[in-house]
Amino acid sequence: MTEACAPTVNTGLRGVTVASTKISDVIGDQGKLIYRGFLVSDLAKNTCFEEIVHLLLFEKLPTAEELTALKQKLTAERAVPDALIEALKTRPADALPMDILQAAVPMLANHDSDVTDTSQEAALRMAIRLVAKLPTVLAAWERIRKGLAPVSPDPELDHSANFLYMLFGKPADSETVRFFDTGLVLHAEHSFNASTFAAREVASTRAHMYAAVSAAIGSLSGELHGGANVRVMRMLLDIGSPDKAEAYVNRVLDEGKKIMGLGHAVYKTDDPRAHILAPMSKRAGELAGDTRWYEISKILEEKGKKAFKERKGTDIYVNVDFYSASLYYSMGIPVDLYSPLFAISRVAGWTAHVIEEQFAGAAPKPMLYRPESKYIGEYCGPEECRFVPMDQR
Structure with missing residues (x-):
């Protein structure tokens, strides 16, 4: 197969359109999520x-x-x-x-x-x-x-x-x-x-x-x-109090690690759902008599975005998991749920x-998913392996 005819290999199928849908759309660069047009x-x-x-x-x-x-x-x-x-x-x-x-x-x-x-x-x-x-x-x-x-x-x-x-x-x-x-x-x-x-x-x-x-x-x-919001909540529990949040940001970035809940594979701006969840997280903390999980999250968001911009020269954005974690925790829901x-x-x-x-697929009849793959294993010969009996291996 010539290089021009070789299949394109896309890690994680990112950027590959596999089907049409009327159900929802994510407009990542605008921070919009749409359910059937709404x-x-x-x-x-x-x-x-x-x-x-x-x-x-x-x-x-x-x-x-x-x-x-x-x-x-x-x-x-x-x-x-x-x-x-x-x-x-x-x-x-x-x-x-x-x-x-x-x-x-x-x-x-x-x-x-x-x-x-x-x-x-x-x-x-x-x-x-x-x-x-x-x-x-x-x-x-x-x-x-x-x-x-x-x-x-x-x-x-x-x-x-x-x-x-x-x-x-x-x-x-x-x-x-x-x-x-x-x-x-x-x-x-x-x-x-x-x-x-x-x-x-x-x-x-x-x-x-x-x-x-x-x-x-x-x-x-x-x-x-x-499992992303589980990792966010474990991060918040590890930090423990708002006064330790900024130091956590610096330590994690110094170690080349990620701040859980910041960054998304699709959105190029803040996840629109995060802005709805954040005030609910704050209020749920007030109802529970403990707002520190929201407070830690808010500091992580602000300091994390600033530090990432200074160190990497690019922006990073908050995703839906960032505030859903503290919201559910303030409700008394176990983390593993x-x-x-x-x-x-x-x-x-x-x-x-x-x-x-x-x-209701885009095609007259829905198609069986059957993607191609690029074989990168080894051959024993120019085209295929020659079988060798067990007593000769």
């Missing part, structure tokens, strides 16, 4: 998570009647099979929560007769069930690993309020519910990120919804994707992408 900043201020689920799955913001109908469907699907709860009780208490969540998805599939129905209507039903049930699974696991009985869903509570109730065993205050719900809105979708690409790749094989979502959760479990929280929000986006991949 700026996420507008959606975060004016909608609830259930409205976002409707927007992503049904391609439009709901009317009052449509929102009520969707809430009723979600409420009706919250309960999980008793067999799944019993299976969770057999898991070791120190099991990784993302592994638990991923393992629960095929168990849910085992109890869903729609997995053999290849229609779009069945895919939508499965999507709604996953959005409704994953929070129940996660809340149940948090209580089971602590030796507590799972709390049954409360049909009188909306999606976010119900999750916090199942998690803590008591109703959360209205401000905390609103902050949590806004967090779900902000994390619901982000175009062709790693986990969404994983879901679409699996969906392209015509696997069912649960298989695609299970793959997406596996992708999200990596520290470079869904941050990635699963990401998943119970992003499942709305994943399922929308699965449906688009299988039923």
